[in-house]
Amino acid sequence: ARRKDSVGVALIGLGGYATHQLAPGLQLAEHCHLAGIVTGSPHKIPVWQEKHGIPDRNVYSYDDFDRIADNPDIQAVYIVTPNDLHMPLTLRAANAGKHVWCEKPMAMDAAEGQAMVDACRRNKVQLTIGYRLQHEPNTQRLVAMAREKPYGKILKVRADAGFHAYDDVDPADKPWRLLPQHGGGAMYDMGVYSLNAARYTSGQEPVAVTARQENRRPQLFEGVDETMYFTLEFADGAVAECATSFGQNMNTLRADCENGWYELSPFQTYSGLKGRTSDGQLFADGVPHQQAKQMDDDALAILNGTAPLVPGEEGVRDMRVVDAVYASARDGGRRIV
Ligand code: NDP
Incomplete structure (x- = not known):
């Protein structure tokens, strides 16, 4: 028992x-x-x-x-x-x-x-x-920095998350991540990390989105995106330049501010996140197991009857932007979110 x-x-x-x-x-x-x-x-x-x-x-x-x-x-x-x-x-x-x-x-x-x-x-x-990253201490340091702005106003965020894969896939027998009906494509899979990171690093919600899709292996990526570039505009004039890909390795999150910069690279891996700042601080405050930490946080919210750290509404905020990214990628037009 x-x-x-x-x-x-x-x-x-x-x-x-x-x-x-x-x-x-x-x-x-x-x-x-x-x-x-x-x-x-x-x-x-x-x-x-x-x-x-x-x-x-x-x-x-x-x-x-x-x-x-x-x-x-x-x-x-x-x-x-x-x-x-x-x-x-x-x-x-x-x-x-x-x-x-x-x-x-x-x-x-x-x-x-x-x-x-x-x-x-x-x-x-x-x-x-x-x-899981929102439960992770290096990420939480960036969330705090978005609030406290130790380097002044955040002018630009860069959030790139992707990897090169699927060269060996048989086009007649694709995994679900390459099939549109299952929600395949880089944006759904890795792009939401870039997007979520751009939001927690800027501490703001985007007001407009422009996106561009690039498929270099069209026989593999039919009806799904191999690479997506997207720019988020924030109300105070800050921008986030984001990229995600199943064709390129990338894993960097960076904030350029009035009086300096800071970055986490890698920012999205299961362990080994590394942070540094323009004035020479280094940080790598890992947890023994990200998913254990995440599930313990979420279990405590249930046991205590408190709000979870990452509620469904947080997912909806991302999905609204994902919808705008796909819409913009179709015609290149800027979309108000
Ligand atoms: P897998 O393909 O490895 O596993 C998915 C499982 O879903 C299958 O093994 C199968 O389990 C079940 N399933 C049910 N219906 C289908 C179907 N039609 N086709 C294929 N599988 C089906 O995927 P992952 O485990 O890598 O990813 C699963 C989810 O987790 C995704 O949403 C992904 O985005 C997310 N994910 C999140 C990560 C994170 O870091 N937060 C990392 C990796 C994935 P069964 O045989 O038991 O029914």
């Missing part, structure tokens, strides 16, 4: 991130534990049951998962599926009375994201988005 002060979590979608980051994170976490699984792959069930001591009654498929409503072992679900399933699974979990932790990007667009927020509010369950 589990302690009453630990949130029982069911992982939905036992793929790469659930297997290699979230399950280990749940083993390290103090305020939550892995209690159940939801999977469409029967062969994974015995492996996960044995490794994590999951009883038969806490194993679900996508078809029978609404029965989770009656399961007192599980208070929260963590949705770690392809992006197109985030919204429908969130609605089902909320209607089953479970708190929802959902991976980024929150949804396919802002309307879906808002429907998720509304469903969770209606069912009085929490909704939080898996922006």
Whole structure:
């Protein structure tokens, strides 16, 4: 039997991130534990049951998962599926009375994201988005600097997140990240890191967006973006130049201010974030396990009945900009957000 002060979590979608980051994170976490699984792959069930001591009654498929409503072992679900399933699974979990932790990007667009927020509010369950970096101390230092402005007004932010991959993919058998119907493309996958970082580093919401898409491997990237460049304009005249890509390695976040600059590079990795400033400060205040920290923060919000650090509304704010990025990339026009 589990302690009453630990949130029982069911992982939905036992793929790469659930297997290699979230399950280990749940083993390290103090305020939550892995209690159940939801999977469409029967062969994974015995492996996960044995490794994590999951009883038969806490194993679900996508078809029978609404029965989770009656399961007192599980208070929260963590949705770690392809992006197109985030919204429908969130609605089902909320209607089953479970708190929802959902991976980024929150949804396919802002309307879906808002429907998720509304469903969770209606069912009085929490909704939080898996922006692990917002729980991470180097990132939190940048958030504080956006407030305190130690180098004066922030004039320009640069946020680049991408990697080169998929050269070996068979165009007839593409993974979901290259398929439009599943929410594929660099913007949804890595671009939301650039976008979210531009927002927390500037401390402001963008008022306008201009975007440009570049596909150098068109046979691989059909109907999805390989590289996206986007510029955010803020009300005080500051701008954020952002880039994201499945074709280029990049991982830098930088703020240029009136009286200096600072940057985190890399800023988006699971560990090893490194910060430096124009006056020679270095910082690298890692945590032992980002996802354990994130899930402990989110579990405590449930246990204490307090607002989560990264609520669904934060995801909707990003999705509104993502919608504008895709719209602008279609015709090059500037979009008011
Ligand atoms: P994977 O492809 O490795 O795993 C996705 C899992 O979803 C599959 O293993 C499968 O699990 C389930 N699934 C359900 N329906 C489908 C379908 N139609 N096609 C494929 N898989 C399906 O993806 P990741 O784990 O890398 O990513 C999952 C989510 O997590 C994404 O939203 C991604 O953006 C996010 N993510 C976030 C990261 C972060 O740092 N915050 C890092 C990596 C990913 P099963 O067989 O059990 O049903």
